[in-house]
Amino acid sequence: MGSLNTSTPVVVSGVSRGLGAALARRFAELGHPVAGCGRDRAALDLLRADLGAGHLITVADVTDADAVQTWAEQTVRQLGAPALVVANAGYISPQTPVWETSPADFRTTVDVNVVGVYTLARAFLPRIAAGGTFVAVSSGWGRNPRGRLAAYTASKFAVEGFTKAIAQEAEELLPGVTAVAVDPGGGVDTDMLATCLPDEHTEYPGPQEWARVAADYLLNDVPKEPNGASLTVPSPWA
Template identity: 65%
Template sequence: MTDSRQPVVISGVTKGLGRALARRFAALGHPVAGCGRSADALSELTSELGDGHRFERVDVTDAEWVDAWAERVHRDLGAPGLVIANAGAITGQAPVWEVPPEDFDTVMRVNVGGVYAMTRAFLPRIADGGALVTISSGWGRNPRGMLAAYTASKFAVEGFTRAVAQEAAQLRPGVRVVAVDPGGGVDTAMLATCLPEEHHTYPTADQWAENAVDYLLHRLPAHSDATGLTID
């Protein structure tokens, strides 16, 4: 980010990594615009973080809804310096022939379609020198059996992000588009879904966010052609 006063935009702020990131950025004085699907959770986050932030109910699988939200964010808070496409979905562990079609479709629509919608809406509105970060996974680089849908979605995110990084130069110089692996397990509801026996052995989302926010603010590579990025 080129200016600490520029807003940070995060999808999927009602729980897990997104909520932890919103809390940490707000604690450091950054205006945060976030979206999610739970009105109650968004209301709680609004009450917790106070004035100067904007949280709205938005479904990232609806590209037009995301675009309308992006326009309101840009109008009310200004051009974002950092956009984090974080919203995600996962299935429990199962061979692919036991995964219902509707579950596979949900994972792909949220994890891939949601990244597309966030990119389409926010990249043209991002500040000079800003960054769009897609949250990937180690399983988006090394396949994980019994989680084929999630693996496929994160491989798609990696490829999509690298392609968009090449396109970003057409907008303006200095805009970065990168996929970032959170850096191993984080104890969230999503991890509990796929690793029910071990999720509690990993750091909490709030613990992870302390280092993750520092990485996103200060240690992202200066160019969009970086690949294989992982938060330490």
């Protein structure tokens, strides 16, 4: 996609913790104004203090389309049109057969992982800078099914298909704008991974190590063609 000027705003959802918080800190470290959202007010206050002035860290639930729309309008008004939007917010439940997965857990998984990508696409695609990129954070389990994580697998397969569809719409209606689904590139030791892989998560690098590679990849190396591609961040431990 070509290197972004460091004055160009970057949007990331789910910045309360994990990959989103690490990306927000790394983008800011590289000089980009960051617009981030999440639900944990205390964690967002800490992130806001860490980043300092010139960023917009907002309490907003990605399943609330009106809240995300308001956040997008505020982002453009205060920081300018973003050239990179990362729909990162995610949810995963413990491993369990689908017949033991509660309706509430299944619904939350779909709402956060799928509806949350939709609300960002709805709010930010019309506002993205010319030639910008919309990234939906996917998963290897959105390409290869994982038993006992059927809800998460279903949600990430949906993200992959949704991204390909909006890429077609962008090609027709938003020339130069790219939409891609990006697998983080292997396990990252986050709270989410600990939830579903409690005995394995510590074997993987942490979010900060991952973000040093991922931020550069998302800023500079996401290809413009083919639009709608399913991509993978280079593994920082490879």
